[in-house]
Amino acid sequence: MDFTLSKKHEMARQLFKDFAETEVKPLAQEVDETEHFPMATVEKMGKYGFMGIPIPKEYGGQGCDILSYVMCVEELSKVCGTTGVVVSAHTSLCADPILTYGTEEQKKKYLPDLASGKKIGAFGLTEPGAGTDAQGVQTKAVLDGDEWVLNGSKCFITNGEVGDIYIIIAYTDVVEDKRGRKVKKFSAFIVEKGTPGFSFGTKEKKMGIRGSSTYELIFQDCRIPKDALLGPQGKGFPIAMHTLDGGRIGIASQALGLAEGALERTIEYTKERKQFGRSISAQQNTQFQLADMATKVEAARNLVYKAAMKKQQFAEGQKVSYSVEAAMAKLYAAEVAMEVTTKAVQLHGGYGYIREYDVERMMRDAKITEIYEGTSEVQRMVISGSLLK
Amino acid sequence: MKIVVCVKQVPDTKGGVKFNPDGTLDRGAMLAIMNPDDKAGLEAALRLKDEYGAEVTVLTMGLPKAEEVLREAMAMGADKGILVTDRVLGGADTWATSTTLAGALRNLEYDLIITGRQAIDGDTAQVGPQISEHLDLPVISYAKDIKIEGDSVVVERQYDDRYHVLKAKMPCLVTALSELNEPRYMTPGGIFDAYDAEITVWGRKDLKDVDDANLGLNGSPTKIAKASDKVRKGAGEKVELDADESVAYIMGKLKEKHVI
Numbered sequence: 001m002d003f004t005l006s007k008k009h010e011m012a013r014q015l016f017k018d019f020a021e022t023e024v025k026p027l028a029q030e031v032d033e034t035e036h037f038p039m040a041t042v043e044k045m046g047k048y049g050f051m052g053i054p055i056p057k058e059y060g061g062q063g064c065d066i067l068s069y070v071m072c073v074e075e076l077s078k079v080c081g082t083t084g085v086v087v088s089a090h091t092s093l094c095a096d097p098i099l100t101y102g103t104e105e106q107k108k109k110y111l112p113d114l115a116s117g118k119k120i121g122a123f124g125l126t127e128p129g130a131g132t133d134a135q136g137v138q139t140k141a142v143l144d145g146d147e148w149v150l151n152g153s154k155c156f157i158t159n160g161e162v163g164d165i166y167i168i169i170a171y172t173d174v175v176e177d178k179r180g181r182k183v184k185k186f187s188a189f190i191v192e193k194g195t196p197g198f199s200f201g202t203k204e205k206k207m208g209i210r211g212s213s214t215y216e217l218i219f220q221d222c223r224i225p226k227d228a229l230l231g232p233q234g235k236g237f238p239i240a241m242h243t244l245d246g247g248r249i250g251i252a253s254q255a256l257g258l259a260e261g262a263l264e265r266t267i268e269y270t271k272e273r274k275q276f277g278r279s280i281s282a283q284q285n286t287q288f289q290l291a292d293m294a295t296k297v298e299a300a301r302n303l304v305y306k307a308a309m310k311k312q313q314f315a316e317g318q319k320v321s322y323s324v325e326a327a328m329a330k331l332y333a334a335e336v337a338m339e340v341t342t343k344a345v346q347l348h349g350g351y352g353y354i355r356e357y358d359v360e361r362m363m364r365d366a367k368i369t370e371i372y373e374g375t376s377e378v379q380r381m382v383i384s385g386s387l388l389k
Numbered sequence: 390m391k392i393v394v395c396v397k398q399v400p401d402t403k404g405g406v407k408f409n410p411d412g413t414l415d416r417g418a419m420l421a422i423m424n425p426d427d428k429a430g431l432e433a434a435l436r437l438k439d440e441y442g443a444e445v446t447v448l449t450m451g452l453p454k455a456e457e458v459l460r461e462a463m464a465m466g467a468d469k470g471i472l473v474t475d476r477v478l479g480g481a482d483t484w485a486t487s488t489t490l491a492g493a494l495r496n497l498e499y500d501l502i503i504t505g506r507q508a509i510d511g512d513t514a515q516v517g518p519q520i521s522e523h524l525d526l527p528v529i530s531y532a533k534d535i536k537i538e539g540d541s542v543v544v545e546r547q548y549d550d551r552y553h554v555l556k557a558k559m560p561c562l563v564t565a566l567s568e569l570n571e572p573r574y575m576t577p578g579g580i581f582d583a584y585d586a587e588i589t590v591w592g593r594k595d596l597k598d599v600d601d602a603n604l605g606l607n608g609s610p611t612k613i614a615k616a617s618d619k620v621r622k623g624a625g626e627k628v629e630l631d632a633d634e635s636v637a638y639i640m641g642k643l644k645e646k647h648v649i
Contacts, residue, residue: 008584011460015575049576062578072577 003302012068016075019048020083028080031211032361037162038083038211046117050087054315055095060112066315070253070308077257078264079358081365082211084257088250089158090114093373094121097167097188097243101231106190110165122163123247124154124217125240132378134169134237135184139219141170146226148189150219153201156372160215161200166191168217169240172233186236190228197222208364245326247373249311252304252329255337255369259297262337262344262362266290269348280347289347293340300333324386331379334369341366390443390537392434393497395490395504395520396427396462398455402509414510414616423458426505430565432572433535434503435466441537444468446497450478450489456588463583464575471497475592480606483511487519488603492596494524501542502562506531517564527557530564 005013023044031038045051053069055061062068069091077084095114098106113119130136139152150170157163168191171184191198201216231239267290270281280286307329310322341363345352352359370376400406400419407415423431434445447462449455450473459470473493481489494502502524504517514530521528533552534545544563546553593604602608630638643649 006584007457007460008580011457011464011575011580011584012577015464015577015580019574048574049578053577057578062576062581064577064581068577068581 009067009071012064013071013075016050016072017078019045019050020075020079024076024083025079028082028358029355029361031080031082033210033355035205035210037213038080038086039162041083042086042117042120042162045087049115051090051117051120052095052111052115054091055099055111055115059099059107059115061095061115066249066308066312067305070249070304073250073253074257074260074304077254077365078261080211081254081258081362082209084254085158085209085212085251086120088247088254089123090121092247092250093123093158093243094163094165094167096246097123097230097239098190100242101188101239102190103227105227106230110190114165119164120159120162121165121167122157122159123167123243124157125169125244126154126156127152128155132375134186134240137169137171137184137186139168139170141172141187141189143172143226144223147223148226148228150189150191150197150222150224152219154217155201156204157215157217158212158372160213160217161203162213164193166193166217167230167243168219169236172236185234186240187233188230188236188239189224190230191219191222191224195222195224206368208361208366208368210364241323244373245323246311248326248330248379249304249307249322251369251373252300252307252326252333255330255333255366256297256300256304258362258366258369259293259300259333259337259340262341262359262366263290263293263297265358265362266293266344266347269351273349286347289343293343296336297340300329300336303329303332324383327374327379327382330369330374331376331383334366334376337366337369338363390437390441390500391446391498392437392443392501392503393446393448393494393499394427394431394434394462394467395502395517396431396447396449396458397424397505397508397510398422398449398451398458399424399508399510408616421454421457423461424505424508424510425567426507426509426565428505428572429567429569430503430505430563431462431465431467432570433532433563433565434501435573436570437501437535437537438466446471446499448490448493448497449473450481450486450493456590459588460580460583460586461575463586464579465573466579469589470586471589471591473591473596477593477601477605480609481604482609482611483513483515483519484610485604485606485608487516487523488599488608489596490516491520491523492599493591494520495597496591496595500559502526502560503535504562504564506564506566514564517562521562524562527561528564529555529557529561532563532565533569535563535565535569 049062052061053064057063073084073088098110114121141148141150168189169186172187173185174182177183197220199218201218204214270286271279273280307325310325313320344359345363351357398421400416401422407418409415437443438445445467446469447459447467448471456472507514518528529544531547532544533547536543541556541558543556546555
């Protein structure tokens with residue numbers, strides 16, 4: 001067992017780090033303040049292949065592994081949580097299900113533009129009445145001749161209004177289970193921006209990741225072609241769950257990056273800040289806090305990288321599940337992100353509460369990692385479910 | 390068109406320079422990077438490749454570790470990498486280095502050779518022009534812009550206060566300034582491909598038409614007596630005078646120092 005990164009992964013990390021420091025960090029504060037989606041950065045990331053890291057070359061991607069993708073989200077999130085989630089939602093929640101479940105035609109049609117960043121991807125499962133409880137989904141798709149007709153709405157959709165290609169989960173059937181209860185059967189669809197009947201509702205004003213474009217999606221008699229169905233009809237729920245397993249690795253990487261970024265800034269700050277005639281890093285309380293933060297960050301990194309490697313085995317055709325690893329990585333990394341960013345603010349004292357200091361933004365950004373793509377409670381359900389089956 | 394870009398792996402001096410107790414550079418304590426002027430030269434070559442189509446080969450002399458800069462160059466878009474490494478080549482000054490690189494270049498086909506103006510660990514700016522002398526090629530140094538016109542290159546050569554536009558028939562050698570361009574990033578897929586690719590490794594025996602007397606430490610006429618970091622300038626002398634007195638004071642100082 002070797003915990004050392006290969007030279008190519010080290011070089012990839014250096015690339016993501018250089019890009020993040022040069023192109024992303026200078027804009028992070030403004031993106032947060034103005035709730036401005038960093039489109040120019042996304043275009044640059046598209047140019048350099050960051051929007052298609054694990055997509056195979058035959059579909060215009062970079063043909064790299066999941067670990068490289070994870071390190072990209074991690075390094076971006078070290079300096080800007082918004083930029084990290086843009087790449088994560090685009091790659092894990094849109095490109096990945098098309099790659100996994102799409103027909104050859106769908107892959108050829110959508111993946112090259114997603115990989116080049118020419119088009120941005122999004123995913124819609126959550127609705128006002130359906131979050132953790134997927135059965136609450138009200139969005140319905142009915143086959144009418146050669147077209148599906150979609151009706152309903154989705155909320156809290158990342159890359160909402162800036163997206164071009166959306167994976168939408170809707171119910172297509174209601175069946176009776178063994179006990180005679182009515183159960184919805186879901187299907188997944190690929191919906192393109194500009195389709196008549198597809199519009200955007202409210203833009204959400206958020207606590208953190210404020211540059212991320214979070215919108216309500218509305219479908220009113222939205223007609224999409226029959227072949228917009230992704231995967232088999234009635235298999236939308238397992239497709240959504242499998243997609244979220246991958247998404248959780250992306251969010252775990254975002255959480256990891258936020259924790260690392262906050263730790264780095266706190267180390268710098270505590271060395272500079274002087275109280276009682278010496279830097280506060282000379283105080284044992286600071287030293288012990290930093291030691292705990294660094295240890296937890298390291299443990300989170302190991303869980304996240306392990307989940308990435310397990311997903312890589314799946315991507316290479318091995319019959320393995322990475323669901324539990326992804327849940328553990330997200331649960332732990334998100335809670336570490338919240339704890340480390342909160343401690344970072346505390347160690348910055350009054351300055352940590354001021355918007356000029358990055359840790360203030362990072363603490364707000366960290367909170368969402370405990371909530372979206374499955375709350376920490378859902379992750380615990382997934383993990384305990386595997387223990388008690 | 391075939392372009393060869395000569396690059397050097399150098400210690401990153403951004404975070405300050407670190408020395409061994411004997412006064413030599415402590416390279417192990419500093420991050421190794423591609424020399425910035427060389428990287429600009431590579432970017433120029435890659436832009437020529439994008440515009441006109443070209444095969445870009447990167448060439449370096451150094452320790453086996455120097456293959457990292459070749460992989461980086463290939464991850465940016467270079468087609469081939471050649472590492473010249475051999476114990477007998479160690480300790481080379483600019484003369485021995487240019488002799489070595491010329492010996493390697495004699496094995497290659499090229500229309501254009503691009504080197505950086507100078508390396509940040511030596512600041513001599515001699516290797517590029519010396520290679521051109523060894524190979525009997527025209528050289529244009531300090532390029533801030535490079536274009537191709539038929540079988541010639543047209544280069545804007547930078548001076549402090551102006552530039553010259555020079556034209557040279559290929560094959561020729563151009564030395565590039567880091568101000569020439571903003572080098573592109575690598576791509577993740579480019580990195581993976583670069584690590585799958587073979588790097589050609591040459592030793593002393595692969596160098597063509599070179600004399601051992603001109604190689605390595607023994608073939609280096611320059612010996613470094615002592616190296617030091619930049620000496621910090623003192624605070625200077627502060628005087629508070631009105632405008633006329635200030636002019637008179639400055640003129641007096643300049644005369645005193647025989648500047649005017």
